[in-house]
Amino acid sequence: MxxxxxxxxxxxxxxxxxxxxxxxxxxxxxxxxxxxxxxxxxxxxxxxxxxxxxxxxxxxxxxxxxxxxxxxxxxxxxxxxxxxxxxxxxxxxxxxxxxxxxxxxxxxxxxxxxxxxxxxxxxxxxxxxxxxxxxxxxxxxxxxxxxxxxxxxxxxxxxxxxxxxxxxxxxxxxxxxxxxxxxxxxxxxxxxxxxxxxxxxxxxxxxxxxxxAAHKYDFRVKGEQAHSGSTLMADRRDALLGAARLVVAARELVDEFEPEALHTACGELTVYPNSPVVVASDVRLLLDLRSPSAEVIREAHERLMAVIERVQREDRVEIEIVAEHSWDQxxxxxxxxxxxxxxxxxxxxxxxxxxxxxxxxxxxxxxxxxxxxxxxxxxxxxxxxxxxxxxxxxxxxxxxxxxxxxxxxxxxxxxx
Amino acid sequence: MxxxxxxxxxxxxxxxxxxxxxxxxxxxxxxxxxxxxxxxxxxxxxxxxxxxxxxxxxxxxxxxxxxxxxxxxxxxxxxxxxxxxxxxxxxxxxxxxxxxxxxxxxxxxxxxxxxxxxxxxxxxxxxxxxxxxxxxxxxxxxxxxxxxxxxxxxxxxxxxxxxxxxxxxxxxxxxxxxxxxxxxxxxxxxxxxxxxxxxxxxxxxxxxxxxxAAHKYDFRVKGEQAHSGSTLMADRRDALLGAARLVVAARELVDEFEPEALHTACGELTVYPNSPVVVASDVRLLLDLRSPSAEVIREAHERLMAVIERVQREDRVEIEIVAEHSWDQxxxxxxxxxxxxxxxxxxxxxxxxxxxxxxxxxxxxxxxxxxxxxxxxxxxxxxxxxxxxxxxxxxxxxxxxxxxxxxxxxxxxxxx
Missing domain, CATH: 3.40.630.10 (Zn peptidases)
Structure with missing residues (x-):
């Protein structure tokens, strides 16, 4: 042939x-x-x-x-x-x-x-x-x-x-x-x-x-179900708000490093009970950090953990790392x-x-x-x-x- | 009896x-x-x-x-x-x-x-x-x-x-x-x-x-599917990121008004294709503004529309209002x-x-x-x-x- x-x-x-x-x-x-x-x-x-x-x-x-x-x-x-x-x-x-x-x-x-x-x-x-x-x-x-x-x-x-x-x-x-x-x-x-x-x-x-190199997380954000209209804002523990803050924070992390030094993403996010009039009690999301540099990954990981501390405190949600795995280059x-x-x-x-x-x-x-x-x-x-x-x-x-x-x-x- | x-x-x-x-x-x-x-x-x-x-x-x-x-x-x-x-x-x-x-x-x-x-x-x-x-x-x-x-x-x-x-x-x-x-x-x-x-x-x-009074929105955020690891950050049009920004913005709006003058919420959010390694192309979310004051609702609506303009521009996503309805007190x-x-x-x-x-x-x-x-x-x-x-x-x-x-x-x- x-x-x-x-x-x-x-x-x-x-x-x-x-x-x-x-x-x-x-x-x-x-x-x-x-x-x-x-x-x-x-x-x-x-x-x-x-x-x-x-x-x-x-x-x-x-x-x-x-x-x-x-x-x-x-x-x-x-x-x-x-x-x-x-x-x-x-x-x-x-x-x-x-x-x-x-x-x-x-x-x-x-x-x-x-x-x-x-x-x-x-x-x-x-x-x-x-x-x-x-x-x-x-x-x-x-x-x-x-x-x-x-x-x-x-x-x-x-x-x-x-x-x-x-x-x-x-x-x-x-x-x-x-x-x-x-x-x-x-x-x-x-x-x-x-x-x-x-x-x-x-x-x-x-x-x-x-x-x-990469660090991948399976997060669970836990809040409390409540009526999404009538519950006082101060009484809410909104798991979807907590999750949204992580999605935004992951993107903002990128700008704290050199261009293209860090890729971050959340592609999968699932809400419970996912009803228009219920404050979400449980959100699962998969979030990744990727970089050619293991050092960048470590630094980004620490900053992400600081964001999690803040979101837990300010939004009164619990953020659990259900699973994580990381590897060097x-x-x-x-x-x-x-x-x-x-x-x-x-x-x-x-x-x-x-x-x-x-x-x-x-x-x-x-x-x-x-x-x-x-x-x-x-x-x-x-x-x-x-x-x-x-x-x-x-x-x-x-x-x-x-x-x-x-x-x-x-x-x-x-x-x- | x-x-x-x-x-x-x-x-x-x-x-x-x-x-x-x-x-x-x-x-x-x-x-x-x-x-x-x-x-x-x-x-x-x-x-x-x-x-x-x-x-x-x-x-x-x-x-x-x-x-x-x-x-x-x-x-x-x-x-x-x-x-x-x-x-x-x-x-x-x-x-x-x-x-x-x-x-x-x-x-x-x-x-x-x-x-x-x-x-x-x-x-x-x-x-x-x-x-x-x-x-x-x-x-x-x-x-x-x-x-x-x-x-x-x-x-x-x-x-x-x-x-x-x-x-x-x-x-x-x-x-x-x-x-x-x-x-x-x-x-x-x-x-x-x-x-x-x-x-x-x-x-x-x-x-x-x-x-x-209330204003309720059914939003559709449109981005583009991409590999969530390898795609350059600058090339992404991430629908979930756009949606997360709306969720966070809705909560932050509350603090721009008097205490308890405005309730906001997103209880339902659905991601497509919702896969860990794919940048989302399509997110639907239901978002509400509620207030005893129709004036507060009108002002909050305008500020939300300004956020949408900014998110569309900065995150390169399209945000469509699929449906909305509002009522006064x-x-x-x-x-x-x-x-x-x-x-x-x-x-x-x-x-x-x-x-x-x-x-x-x-x-x-x-x-x-x-x-x-x-x-x-x-x-x-x-x-x-x-x-x-x-x-x-x-x-x-x-x-x-x-x-x-x-x-x-x-x-x-x-x-x-």
Whole structure:
């Protein structure tokens, strides 16, 4: 197959793939984890893998694997990402990585079948279950169970807002399987950048060298139900007011640091009883601090805690940290970055080191095996949005690059 | 029946009544409109009315009436309130008014049967459908349809957050009926005060002479979905941030006026897509301004509009007023206040004129017929809360007073 044909083949499959869960009148998709659209796409993807000689298996948390054994009994080079999406999201996020991985493996498989002496490892494509965490929390659920960071039982018992468990949702789409682990030699993942630096700098391949530091909080603000019209203002303990002050304070924190030194956000906030004439008694909100600098995170955390003290005192609410977790800047292995740079130079593709703000399944995998994490540009960095867009030329350049990475990994690169 | 026996009879029925929808481990109830608990309570209430010789009928929006014809063909003195509740609410709000009305009518019916020459009108008790508006909006739905302020079709088609219509919810509890209107001569309602002024002033009977002025808004804040970690802060258009600024601004407005001149609140706020890693694109919130002074409302409205201008500009969100309605201070008829004062003086009950901040079904009825609105005290003014509490002595004093009011209305008071 020529490179031209390979590109056309990828783009043809990509076009079909992007129609699962399509949001009418837009270019985006809605394909939350274990939804009907996720199930239909997985069936189609299984058929695609099988048509290229791969054997499809699922493990107990619904990670979908396409396996090609070239060297009987040898470990696997694993590559993939996730096909689930946020609500009303773009069609690239995650899905591009899975499709690029599949096509890269198809090409490497052709090469290795022609030159079997180059094959040291077998090839596996993975579609991780529930990377997004919008329907079922936490995010990166499939890769967390695969890497023993989350127990299978806990994951399967997780409920969505309607009370449906992961177990039942996976059974409903027939995607709970019995593959018991996989012997993985190395891992590679490619993703669209969820930022605009590569596009601005004219870089085609991002060599991801670290994840930003972060501190994430699950807050519960407790007040007291009261009539929202008649209760004296001085008598109120308004949980929604307390929560709103945290949302505003998180945004205002940003301006206390250097430009772009700190990102803060609250994307999820739920009010009880959420009635027009009742002062809220209970608000849950998820709030994040992110920065390339762990020092900035620590300073922002202290300032946020001071705001919480003040809001508790002045608005007479209780603010509980139900859960929190934080991490310093988290590096990807340098030998993976070096391998990716070498491939980019071989192919004549522009490249640069970039950090990722968002987490990826590779964040879990890199703690276990040699790992390469790659980005292609995203126009204006639009992400988690129906209008997310990456140009075809960047999509196929990414597939070419990943093909080079997989070929080297399959020949034994990075593995001592 | 002696007054002592009447009090015991009321308190016995009240105790049974307060168990429908009881929230375990509390003194409160959850009995939202057309819920199973609402349906069970209505069945019990119908049996109580029938056991005292009343005929029970429902109209097409589920208002439940107990009718006693003493003067064939004459109009009815109507009295009642609502038995539906907010989520996790107190047992008095609304429910006390219906039960007090029933027992007042039982006593007046006994008097008029003994002295039929005093009866000019017939007696009717009403349990209005969906006064609270927590499950189905708007509030005061049953009395609004009854008084032609809302069409029946619009009300029946209203959906709760799960997509169940009023029509289907009423049918599920068998409470959609065929009573086509009622010839009403006059109306009376009693309610616990949703404030603490009467308790502080040592007043047993509140003669409600007006409703506070108010301005209510249904806001929609529109931003744009984005990755909440990686998107540059400067690129964001965060609808939840915009909404939080409105919640905080509404509270801060209060401090710009004299103490207790202005009440503001946001009790309901809903976020889309409400995912931890997505900047919200769409937030709906209901926000109220209330004041005894229409002038204060106008000034607060202007300041709120200025805040909205600033938030739209600085946070790059759009804020749309989906709906708004406002009213000036809204008086109850003075002849009803005078009648209630006369009854209180006859009975030796302390009394005072009070305004209501909250709306009541009587707000609708007073525009059609002569109306009397009464309050009894509420300990600490706790309302829309499981711990709402009114003392037995105040409950029975209210029943005594309402009995006097109904007796006079049935004899023709207030009707020219």
């Amino acid at each position: 020529t490179e031209q044909t390979a590109h056309e083949s990828f783009l043809a499959d990509w076009a079909i793939h992007s129609r699962f869960g399509a949001v009418e009148g837009t270019n985006g998709v809605e394909r939350q984890a274990a939804s009907a659209a996720d199930g239909e796409q997985r069936k189609w993807f299984a058929e695609l893998l099988e048509s290229r000689g791969f054997t499809v298996k699922r493990d107990a948390i619904g990670n979908q694997f396409g396996l090609l054994e070239l060297v009987p009994g040898a470990p696997y080079v694993l590559t993939g990402s996730h096909m689930d999406s946020q609500p009303t999201a773009g069609r690239f996020d995650g899905a591009y990585g899975v499709m690029a991985s599949a096509h890269a493996c198809f090409r490497v498989a052709d090469e290795l079948r022609a030159n079997p002496e180059n094959a040291k490892f077998n090839l596996a494509v993975v579609n991780w279950f529930n990377e997004e965490g919008s329907r079922f929390k936490p995010s990166m659920m499939g890769s967390s169970v695969f890497t023993d960071k989350l127990t299978l039982d806990e994951a399967l018992a997780t409920e969505d807002p309607k009370g449906i468990t992961v177990r039942d949702a996976l059974d409903a789409i027939g995607e709970r399987g019995d593959l018991a682990g996989l012997d993985v030699a190395s891992y590679a993942e490619i993703h669209v950048q969820q930022g605009r630096s590569m596009e601005e700098d004219g870089v085609t391949i991002g060599l991801v060298n670290a994840t930003w 988290n590096p990807y292995p340098e030998n993976g970055v070096a391998l990716a740079r070498e491939v980019a130079e071989d192919l004549g593709l522009t490249h640069d080191r970039v950090m990722t703000v968002a987490g990826h399944d590779s964040t879990n995998m890199k703690d276990l095996v040699p790992t390469v994490m790659l980005f292609v540009p995203s126009v204006d960095g639009v992400s988690h949005n129906l209008n997310e867009y990456t140009r075809d030329e960047d999509l196929v350049a990414g597939v070419d690059h990943l093909t080079g990475v997989i070929a080297r990994l399959a020949s034994g690169a990075l593995v001592a | 002696t007054e002592q026996t009447a009090h015991e009879s009321f308190l016995a029925d009240w105790a049974i009544h307060s168990r429908f929808g009881a929230v375990e481990g509390t003194n409160g109830v959850e009995r939202q409109a057309a819920s199973a608990a609402d349906g069970e309570q209505r069945k019990w209430f119908a049996e109580l009315l029938e056991s005292r010789g009343f005929t029970v009928k429902r109209d097409a929006i589920g208002n439940q009436f107990g009718l006693l014809e003493l003067v064939p063909g004459a109009p009815y003195v109507l009295t009642g309130s609502h038995m539906d509740s907010q989520p996790t609410a107190g047992r008095f709000d609304g429910a006390y008014g219906v039960m007090a009305s029933a027992h007042a009518c039982f006593r007046v019916a006994d008097e008029l049967r003994a002295n039929p020459e005093n009866a000019k009108f017939n007696l009717a008790v009403v349990n209005w459908f969906n006064e609270e508006g927590s499950r189905f909006k708007p509030s005061m739905m049953g009395s609004s349809v009854f008084t032609d302020k809302l069409t029946l079709d619009e009300a029946l088609a209203t959906e709760d957050p799960k997509g169940i219509t009023v029509r289907d919810a009423l049918d599920a509890i068998g409470e959609r009926g065929d009573l086509a209107g009622l010839d009403v001569a006059s109306y009376a309602e009693i309610h616990v005060q949703q404030g603490r002024s009467m308790e502080e002033d040592g007043v047993t009977i509140g003669l409600v002479n007006a409703t506070w 809204n008086p109850y008829p003075e002849n009803g206040v005078a009648l209630a004062r006369e009854v209180a003086e006859d009975l030796g009950l302390t009394h005072d004129r009070v305004m209501t901040v909250a709306g009541h079904d009587s707000t609708n009825m007073k525009d059609l017929v002569p109306t009397v609105m009464l309050f009894v005290p509420s300990v600490d003014g706790v309302s829309h809360n499981l711990n709402e509490y009114t003392r037995d002595e105040d409950l029975v004093a209210g029943v005594d007073h309402l009995t006097g009011v109904i007796a006079r209305l049935a004899s023709g008071a207030l009707v020219a």
